[in-house]
Amino acid sequence: MRVAILAHEKFPGDAKTAVGVLRYSDHDVVAVLDRSRAGERVQDHLPDVQDAPIVEGMADAPACDALLIGIAPIGGGFEESWRPDVRVAIERGCDVIAGLHALLTDDEEFVELAADHDVELHDVREPPDDLTVAAGTAGDVDAHVVLTVGTDCSTGKMTGVFELRDAARERGLDAAVVPTGQTGIMITGWGIAIDRVISDFAAGATERLVEQAGDHDVLFVEGQGAIAHPAYSGVTAALLHGGQPDSLVCCHVAGRDRVGGYEAFEIPDHGWYASLYESMADPISGATVDAGLLNTRTLNRSEANTALDAYGSKLGVPVTDPVRDEIGPVLDAVLPENLRERN
Amino acid sequence: MRVAILAHEKFPGDAKTAVGVLRYSDHDVVAVLDRSRAGERVQDHLPDVQDAPIVEGMADAPACDALLIGIAPIGGGFEESWRPDVRVAIERGCDVIAGLHALLTDDEEFVELAADHDVELHDVREPPDDLTVAAGTAGDVDAHVVLTVGTDCSTGKMTGVFELRDAARERGLDAAVVPTGQTGIMITGWGIAIDRVISDFAAGATERLVEQAGDHDVLFVEGQGAIAHPAYSGVTAALLHGGQPDSLVCCHVAGRDRVGGYEAFEIPDHGWYASLYESMADPISGATVDAGLLNTRTLNRSEANTALDAYGSKLGVPVTDPVRDEIGPVLDAVLPENLRERN
Numbered sequence: 001m002r003v004a005i006l007a008h009e010k011f012p013g014d015a016k017t018a019v020g021v022l023r024y025s026d027h028d029v030v031a032v033l034d035r036s037r038a039g040e041r042v043q044d045h046l047p048d049v050q051d052a053p054i055v056e057g058m059a060d061a062p063a064c065d066a067l068l069i070g071i072a073p074i075g076g077g078f079e080e081s082w083r084p085d086v087r088v089a090i091e092r093g094c095d096v097i098a099g100l101h102a103l104l105t106d107d108e109e110f111v112e113l114a115a116d117h118d119v120e121l122h123d124v125r126e127p128p129d130d131l132t133v134a135a136g137t138a139g140d141v142d143a144h145v146v147l148t149v150g151t152d153c154s155t156g157k158m159t160g161v162f163e164l165r166d167a168a169r170e171r172g173l174d175a176a177v178v179p180t181g182q183t184g185i186m187i188t189g190w191g192i193a194i195d196r197v198i199s200d201f202a203a204g205a206t207e208r209l210v211e212q213a214g215d216h217d218v219l220f221v222e223g224q225g226a227i228a229h230p231a232y233s234g235v236t237a238a239l240l241h242g243g244q245p246d247s248l249v250c251c252h253v254a255g256r257d258r259v260g261g262y263e264a265f266e267i268p269d270h271g272w273y274a275s276l277y278e279s280m281a282d283p284i285s286g287a288t289v290d291a292g293l294l295n296t297r298t299l300n301r302s303e304a305n306t307a308l309d310a311y312g313s314k315l316g317v318p319v320t321d322p323v324r325d326e327i328g329p330v331l332d333a334v335l336p337e338n339l340r341e342r343n
Numbered sequence: 344m345r346v347a348i349l350a351h352e353k354f355p356g357d358a359k360t361a362v363g364v365l366r367y368s369d370h371d372v373v374a375v376l377d378r379s380r381a382g383e384r385v386q387d388h389l390p391d392v393q394d395a396p397i398v399e400g401m402a403d404a405p406a407c408d409a410l411l412i413g414i415a416p417i418g419g420g421f422e423e424s425w426r427p428d429v430r431v432a433i434e435r436g437c438d439v440i441a442g443l444h445a446l447l448t449d450d451e452e453f454v455e456l457a458a459d460h461d462v463e464l465h466d467v468r469e470p471p472d473d474l475t476v477a478a479g480t481a482g483d484v485d486a487h488v489v490l491t492v493g494t495d496c497s498t499g500k501m502t503g504v505f506e507l508r509d510a511a512r513e514r515g516l517d518a519a520v521v522p523t524g525q526t527g528i529m530i531t532g533w534g535i536a537i538d539r540v541i542s543d544f545a546a547g548a549t550e551r552l553v554e555q556a557g558d559h560d561v562l563f564v565e566g567q568g569a570i571a572h573p574a575y576s577g578v579t580a581a582l583l584h585g586g587q588p589d590s591l592v593c594c595h596v597a598g599r600d601r602v603g604g605y606e607a608f609e610i611p612d613h614g615w616y617a618s619l620y621e622s623m624a625d626p627i628s629g630a631t632v633d634a635g636l637l638n639t640r641t642l643n644r645s646e647a648n649t650a651l652d653a654y655g656s657k658l659g660v661p662v663t664d665p666v667r668d669e670i671g672p673v674l675d676a677v678l679p680e681n682l683r684e685r686n
Contacts, residue, residue, distance in 0.1 A: 133417075200578065232543065234580045235543065237570070237577045280571060
């Protein structure tokens with residue numbers, strides 16, 4: 001599928017979805033829309049992902065099949081400044097794919113325009129309508145289940161599962177990501193946005209995803225939020241208990257010592273935090289924190305090494321920066337012996 | 344308000360909502376509908392709540408303003424055998440109030456009939472449509488906030504908050520319950536069913552409730568689920584972090600050693616479980632488990648005393664059976680000194 005990705009004024013640093021699609025999906029990205037960087041190219045910023053021109057708006061994008069909304073503001077609203085691009089996309093015959101709380105299919109103008117031009121509006125964050133409570137059975141799947149968890153939102157839990165998947169596949173393992181948020185769903189084409197599921201069914205939705213993918217060798221379940229986050233811990237708990245993982249990978253951003261957007265709250269000691277995850281998992285799946293991922297983007301090499309050493313020593317398990325360094329040791333740490341031996 | 348309460352084949356043991364309304368609300372209950380007990384009276388079963396006749400169906404109920412659905416099957420569906428009673432209620436000009444996942448307002452027959460007879464259908468479990476993510480500010484309210492938590496669902500968390508409220512009011516305190524489930528909402532006439540809120544907003548909904556009621560002396564927030572429950576921990580986490588309580592009261596049913604409906608899962612050691620709640624609360628509100636409530640209904644007096652001693656010694660705080668024994672020591676344990684001194 002040929003896609004354009006909307007990321008106005010946020011590319012690349014604050015455009016997690018856009019960057020995820022560029023890096024991990026099979027889509028052919030024909031353009032990134034960012035009016036603050038028009039004329040630049042993706043590879044000016046991200047040398048290791050597929051390249052594409054950055055354009056002012058949809059009118060300047062090459063022919064494509066769909067426009068992806070590649071940024072998600074806090075709260076998940078639709079920014080009115082994006083409206084002209086969505087309008088042009090529909091008029092050009094492109095589907096529109098978004099992962100916002102505010103639904104494209106609730107927008108009267110877009111619904112009418114989409115009908116006129118025979119294109120589809122996909123709200124990937126909208127969950128199926130036949131979800132139920134968890135049965136407590138995700139632990140019965142054959143696959144080895146690994147969940148990324150973290151000390152905060154936006155700590156690399158989504159990046160982690162795709163990097164682990166790709167590394168496992170390179171070793172010949174049958175590995176899959178279980179996507180639980182809009183970016184993962186946009187990248188893989190399946191999944192459920194757990195944060196959009198009603199609380200009672202959030203663990204059940206996670207269980208359904210794990211069971212659907214349960215015949216792979218290993219599943220990397222995309223984590224969300226943080227288990228002691230002031231706003232999103234409920235989502236994290238539902239993933240942890242609904243997905244019944246065997247192994248946890250704890251993600252952190254080097255230097256972040258307060259919860260993003262909630263600066264009144266300190267991020268606890270990382271070793272303590274990992275133990276909290278293990279205590280929470282203990283009565284249900286008994287998962288342990290077997291590895292850590294650290295985002296060291298803002299540090300130079302020497303600082304990054306120091307931060308990685310400190311983080312690894314707090315957690316007492318192998319850690320790495322999955323973007324900057326080898327992920328092999330972390331993959332080894334989360335795989336059971338029978339899957340490690342295949343290498 | 345004069346109400347009839349539907350509780351077919353479940354009264355009183357499996358009719359938590361019906362019994363809660365009889366015991367704690369200001370409504371005048373004119374009849375309980377239970378076809379398996381028609382001709383009996385409420386006080387034959389529950390001597391300490393308001394009395395009412397138990398009748399075969401709505402046609403036999405005295406005049407009233409509303410029919411409350413007072414039972415909630417697992418899954419929250421509408422039982423078709425209730426349909427004739429709801430139909431008769433509407434035809435008699437009664438509003439219908441339900442807390443089911445299945446909405447009255449999604450039932451075409453009821454919607455049409457209600458319009459014809461000018462009555463209202465209230466789905467109390469349906470959350471407001473303007474909820475947002477938590478801001479992390481519930482801890483700023485003036486009120487002292489107490490949350491009931493537990494080792495499982497149906498451990499007395501709802502009963503606990505109403506008993507604590509009533510005991511606090513007897514001491515002259517300005518106390519209120521913050522209802523987070525259908526029964527509490529039916530009893531008090533306000534609240535949000537947190538389990539029905541989308542995961543991302545569940546902490547935010549809790550925060551809104553606490554802030555709305557924040558000018559009381561003390562708030563007793565109705566807990567839900569359990570923090571290590573295989574299906575409902577997400578709801579519990581949202582209450583714990585969204586509500587930012589000062590104090591926790593841990594509820595358990597004597598003799599229950601496996602999670603109800605999920606017998607593959609043992610309930611962990613109670614002292615360990617209380618510590619898990621405290622660890623989860625620590626980075627956000629720092630709440631501690633200051634008291635415990637134990638449902639000893641199935642035990643004789645001597646067994647109950649033994650169970651209470653054992654539970655108190657595991658938790659290391661005052662415990663009581665709030666239905667059978669005095670709740671005063673537990674109230675003292677959760678109140679701050681300035682509110683205790685008012686007594």
